[in-house]
Amino acid sequence: MTQPETNLSRKTGGLTPRSTRDLFFSELRPTLSLALPLIVAELGWMSMGIVDTIMVGRLPNSAVAIGAVSLGGGLYYTVAIFGSGLLLGLDTLVSQAFGRKDLADARASLLNSLVVALILAPLMMGVVSLWPPLMQRMHIDHEVVNEMGPFLRALNWSTLPLVLYFALRRYMQAVGVVKPITFALISANVVNLVGNWIFIYGRMGSRAYGLPGSGWSTCAARIYITLVLAGSLLYFNKRKQLGLSDRGARIEISRMFELLRLGFPAASQILLEIGVFTVAAALIGKLGPLPLAGHQIALNAASFTYMVPLGISSAAAVRVGQAIGRGDAAGARRAGWTAIAVGAAFMTLAGILFVSIPAWIARIFSPDPKVIHFGAELLLVAAAFELFDGLQTVATGALRGMGDTRTPTITSLFSYWIIGLPVGYILCFHVGWGAVGLWIGLCIGLILIGSILLILWQYRSRPLALD
Numbered sequence: 001m002t003q004p005e006t007n008l009s010r011k012t013g014g015l016t017p018r019s020t021r022d023l024f025f026s027e028l029r030p031t032l033s034l035a036l037p038l039i040v041a042e043l044g045w046m047s048m049g050i051v052d053t054i055m056v057g058r059l060p061n062s063a064v065a066i067g068a069v070s071l072g073g074g075l076y077y078t079v080a081i082f083g084s085g086l087l088l089g090l091d092t093l094v095s096q097a098f099g100r101k102d103l104a105d106a107r108a109s110l111l112n113s114l115v116v117a118l119i120l121a122p123l124m125m126g127v128v129s130l131w132p133p134l135m136q137r138m139h140i141d142h143e144v145v146n147e148m149g150p151f152l153r154a155l156n157w158s159t160l161p162l163v164l165y166f167a168l169r170r171y172m173q174a175v176g177v178v179k180p181i182t183f184a185l186i187s188a189n190v191v192n193l194v195g196n197w198i199f200i201y202g203r204m205g206s207r208a209y210g211l212p213g214s215g216w217s218t219c220a221a222r223i224y225i226t227l228v229l230a231g232s233l234l235y236f237n238k239r240k241q242l243g244l245s246d247r248g249a250r251i252e253i254s255r256m257f258e259l260l261r262l263g264f265p266a267a268s269q270i271l272l273e274i275g276v277f278t279v280a281a282a283l284i285g286k287l288g289p290l291p292l293a294g295h296q297i298a299l300n301a302a303s304f305t306y307m308v309p310l311g312i313s314s315a316a317a318v319r320v321g322q323a324i325g326r327g328d329a330a331g332a333r334r335a336g337w338t339a340i341a342v343g344a345a346f347m348t349l350a351g352i353l354f355v356s357i358p359a360w361i362a363r364i365f366s367p368d369p370k371v372i373h374f375g376a377e378l379l380l381v382a383a384a385f386e387l388f389d390g391l392q393t394v395a396t397g398a399l400r401g402m403g404d405t406r407t408p409t410i411t412s413l414f415s416y417w418i419i420g421l422p423v424g425y426i427l428c429f430h431v432g433w434g435a436v437g438l439w440i441g442l443c444i445g446l447i448l449i450g451s452i453l454l455i456l457w458q459y460r461s462r463p464l465a466l467d
Contacts, residue, residue: 024334024337024338024341027319027331027334027335027338028338028342030319031312031315031316031319031335031338031339031342032342034173034176034178034315034318034319035311035312035314035315035339035342036311037178037179037181037182038173038178038181038182038311038312038314038315039307039308039310039311039312040182040185040186040311041178041181041182041184041185041186041311042185042307042308042310042311043304043307043308043311044182044185044186044188044189045185045307046300046303046304046306046307047189047304048188048189048192048218048221049073049300049303050300050304050365051189051192051193051196052069052073052192052196052214052217052218053066053069053070053296053297053300053365054364054365055193055196055197055200055214056068056069056200056211056214057365057366059200059210059211061143061289062293062366062367062368062371063289063290063292063293063366063368063370063371064143064144064147064289065147065211066292066293066296066297066365066366066371067141067144067147067285067289067292067293067296068144068145068147068148068151068211069148069151069211069214069296070281070292070293070295070296070299071135071140071144071145071148071281071282071285071292072131072148072149072151072152072155073155074274074277074278074281075128075131075135075148075152075278076128076131076152076155076156077274077278078271078274078275078278079124079127079128080124080128080159080162080163081267081270081271081274082267082268082270082271082274083120083121083123083124083159083163083267084162084163084166084267085263085266085267085268085269085270085271086116086120086259086260086263086264086267087113087116087117087163087166087167087170087259087263088170088262088263088266088267088270088400088405089258089259089260089261089262089263089266089405090109090110090113090167090170090171090174090259090263091170091174091314091317091318091321091397091400091401092262092317092321092400092401092403092405093105093106093109093258093259093262094106094109094110094170094171094174094175095174095317095318095321095322095325095401096321096322096324096325096403097109097325098174098175098176098322098325099321099322099323099324099325099326100325100326103241103242103243103246104243104246104249106171106174106175106242107242107243107244107246107249108249108250108252108255109171109255109259110167110168110171110244111249111250111251112251112252112255112256112259113167113170113171113259114164114167114168115251115256116167116256116259116260117160117163117164117166117167118160118164120163121159121160121163124159124163125156125157125159128152128156128159129153129156131152132145132148132149132152135148135282135285138282139286140282140285140286141285141286141288141289141292143289144285144289144292147211150211150212150215151211151212151214151215152215153212153215154209154212154213154214154215154216154218154219155215155218155219156215157215157216157219158215158218158219158222158223161219161222161223161225161226162222164226164230165222165225165226165229168226168229168230168233169181169229171233172229172232172233172236173314173318174318174321175240175242176318177232177233177236177240180228180229180232180233180236181229183228183232184224184225184228184229184232185225187224187228188221188222188224188225188228189221191217191220191221191224192217192218192220192221195213195216195217195218195220195221196213196214196217198213198217199212199213199214199216199217200213200214200217201213262403262405263405264405265405265406265408265409266396266400266405266408266409268409269396269405269408269409269412272409272412272413272416272417273412273416276416276417276420276421276442276445277299277442279421280295280421280424280438280439280442281295281296281299283425283428283429283438284428284435284438287434287435290370290371290374291374291434291435293366293368293371293374293375294362294371294373294374294375294376294377294378294435295374295378295435295439296365297361297362297365297366297371297374297375297378297379298362298375298378298379298381298382298439300365301354301361301375301379301382302354302379302382302386302389305346305347305350305386306389306390306393308343308346308347308350308390309343309346309347309389309390309393309394310393312339312342312343312346312393312394312397313339313343313393313394313396313397313398314397315339315397316335316336316339316340316394316397316398316401317397317398317400317401318401319332319335319336319339319401320332320335320336320397320398320400320401320402321400321401321402323335323401324401324402332401332402332461333461333462335398335401336395336398336401336457336461337457337461339394339397339398340391340394340395340398340454340457342394343390343391343393343394344387344390344391344394346390347386347387347389347390347391348386348387348390350386351382351383351384351386351387352383354379354380354382354383354386355380355383358375358376358377358379358380358383359372359373359376361375361376361379362374362375362376362379374435377435377436378435378436378439381436381439381440381443382439382443384443384447385442385443385446385447385450387450388446388447388449388450388451389446389450390450391450391451391453391454392408392411392446392449392450392453392454395408395450395453395454395456395457396408396453398457398461399453399456399457399460402460402461404460407453407456407460408449408453411448411449411452411453411456412449414448415445415446415448415449415452416442416445416449419444419445419448420441420442420443420444420445420446420448421441421442421445422441423440423441423444424437424438424439424440424441424442424444425438425441426441427440427441428441
């Protein structure tokens with residue numbers, strides 16, 4: 001506890017409402033200063049997927065095209081985000097090293113994370129290549145699977161730049177260099193949009209690749225992002241004296257294992273969350289292209305709003321980690337609660353928006369009235385879990401800043417896979433509620449996760465206030 005807070009406690013027996021408010025606003029500015037560029041970056045990342053869906057939604061068979069992108073994209077990201085998530089330990093190691101001004105340690109973590117990324121990429125590509133035959137054996141709608149295969153093969157070539165981007169990004173945001181990340185992702189949307197226009201529809205002398213053209217466009221955009229971040233890091237290395245050019249950093253097996261030790265639970269938590277929606281897509285695929293297209297529309301909309309608390313979550317991990325690194329325990333707790341409050345406020349507004357104009361949102365993705373109907377139905381279910389999705393996302397980041405990456409994993413396993421998905425399966429196939437029933441089960445899981453992680457952050461962070 002800082003000296004001003006100690007004196008205040010002695011006088012009043014605790015913080016007065018006014019002093020609590022002052023402390024909140026004093027933390028709000030640096031949190032938003034770090035979070036806003038990351039939020040824009042996350043929205044830029046998600047926008048590429050939304051643009052892909054909109055562009056393929058204008059192909060002749062809209063429902064099949066959107067369904068193939070939904071299933072193929074979900075299967076790809078189940079593998080890709082898990083592999084990239086293994087590098088989430090950089091949030092803890094680099095932010096805490098930077099907080100105690102140990103640039104050599106932060107540099108060593110970056111070097112070893114890049115080596116891990118080079119090892120992971122071919123392994124991830126091998127796993128992704130197994131998805132199309134597996135979907136055929138699961139008897140998913142054959143039209144969707146036939147369109148998904150070529151799209152997935154094209155998308156798979158973006159894996160190496162994806163993991164390299166992820167390593168560079170985690171380091172840069174942990175040391176407070178976030179504007180290049182925002183620029184890279186915003187400008188990459190232009191690259192992706194133009195690429196979609198060229199490769200999907202055969203413009204500017206290109207062959208019309210159809211759905212696979214979207215995968216090739218994404219691949220080009222990811223190569224571009226990685227090159228921009230690498231160039232920016234070289235520039236800011238001199239400007240902010242990050243010490244990346246200093247000698248002494250070397251490949252350390254022990255540090256790689258430390259990265260994986262911290263990253264594996266975090267990656268598992270992401271896998272459990274993305275995986276449950278991927279399984280949901282596969283199950284809905286049994287119902288036909290129309291429900292699957294509606295699922296993709298609702299998932300895109302919910303994922304777009306999710307990017308805001310995800311950016312806040314990254315800021316929370318950095319702010320909490322840096323505060324712990326410099327020995328400011330009370331500041332770490334305050335940073336976590338401030339970020340959680342901001343994330344909860346935004347997602348409440350997003351839920352209200354989903355309830356107010358679901359059909360209008362669905363119409364952005366497809367002109368087909370049947371597709372719009374299915375998408376609008378699922379958006380109403382999404383509205384119910386928005387608040388809790390925000391709570392669980394930001395609380396996960398705050399806990400990661402403390403070095404706790406296991407608790408969210410266990411919570412996701414219990415809430416999604418033991419409660420949410422089985423309930424959704426029963427409602428979908430046995431009660432007969434279809435895709436809506438499956439989404440209700442996922443909604444129940446998210447409500448549980450958000451509630452549990454909020455309580456656990458209160459419990460885990462309480463000792464910080466007593467240090």
